[in-house]
Amino acid sequence: MTWAVTLDLPGLPVEGYDAVHRALLERTGGAVDGLLVHLARRTDDGVQVIEVWRSQDDFERYDRDVVRPLTGELLGGVEPPEAVAVPFDVRGLVTPAGGVVI
Numbered sequence: 001m002t003w004a005v006t007l008d009l010p011g012l013p014v015e016g017y018d019a020v021h022r023a024l025l026e027r028t029g030g031a032v033d034g035l036l037v038h039l040a041r042r043t044d045d046g047v048q049v050i051e052v053w054r055s056q057d058d059f060e061r062y063d064r065d066v067v068r069p070l071t072g073e074l075l076g077g078v079e080p081p082e083a084v085a086v087p088f089d090v091r092g093l094v095t096p097a098g099g100v101v102i
Helices: 014-028 056-074
Strands: 003-010 035-043 046-053 084-088
Touching: 003 035, 003 056, 014 035, 014 046, 014 056, 046 056
Parallel strands: none
Antiparallel strands: 003 046, 003 084, 035 046
16 A cells, blocks of 8 residues: 655754665665655755655655665764654645656
């Protein structure tokens, strides 16, 4: 079942997000099993990420197996700030295959 989440990362500068995003693209080649949509935006106090996944299990596996180890490497073992995750129901999702990775 499709699963979506917003992740608020207070205190994370957009440059920090950009560095993590670049490293994730290098590690995955932009292909992430189960990820349908990933957007990020600067907020007044950090960064917000919005993602849509094929399932919550896909999200949790990617976070556990790819994101957390990589951020641990980038931060020299320092635990990143805890994201505030808010799942939401998806409506009107259209994702034509475009092969766009920014």
